[in-house]
Amino acid sequence: MTFLLKKPSRFLQLQKLGFPNPKLLFGIIMGAGTLFIFNIYYDSSMPETLKLAQTAAFTTLVMFEMFAVIGSLSISPFKKLNPLTNKWLLGGVALSILMQLTIVYWQPLQPVFGTVALGIAEWAKILAVSSLGFLLMELGKLFLRQSRMANAEV
Numbered sequence: 625m626t627f628l629l630k631k632p633s634r635f636l637q638l639q640k641l642g643f644p645n646p647k648l649l650f651g652i653i654m655g656a657g658t659l660f661i662f663n664i665y666y667d668s669s670m671p672e673t674l675k676l677a678q679t680a681a682f683t684t685l686v687m688f689e690m691f692a693v694i695g696s697l698s699i700s701p702f703k704k705l706n707p708l709t710n711k712w713l714l715g716g717v718a719l720s721i722l723m724q725l726t727i728v729y730w731q732p733l734q735p736v737f738g739t740v741a742l743g744i745a746e747w748a749k750i751l752a753v754s755s756l757g758f759l760l761m762e763l764g765k766l767f768l769r770q771s772r773m774a775n776a777e778v
Contacts, residue, residue, distance in 0.1 A: 675740045
């Protein structure tokens with residue numbers, strides 16, 4: 625499908641740099657982080673905690689994806705991120721977050737999606753865990769770039 629793109633996929637560029645299947649690695653990080661958040665809030669002896677745990681896990685997964693999109697703006701590590709370089713992407717991220725907030729906080733949708741409102745403490749944990757994927761992705765880019773530069777000097 626890359627023939628449809630104007631530029632090669634960022635993941636393909638990372639694979640060319642020697643990164644071992646970045647989609648799989650990021651998927652494992654996302655899954656582990658989402659399960660971690662679920663386990664923080666779910667207590668099997670208290671069934672009423674299930675909806676909060678599910679809402680927090682669902683929101684964590686969405687935020688992981690939003691951070692992944694922001695991280696995909698550049699193949700360079702910790703490059704000055706300017707989301708305004710792609711206004712369509714910024715609009716998509718903003719719309720996705722708005723939809724998530726609507727699903728979590730608008731009472732007519734809460735029974736449809738089985739969600740409950742999240743507090744500031746929950747959001748702090750969700751953002752801390754989901755941004756970890758972004759941080760690890762950026763560190764991976766930095767490591768690969770440095771190892772590539774070191775191999776070029778030899």
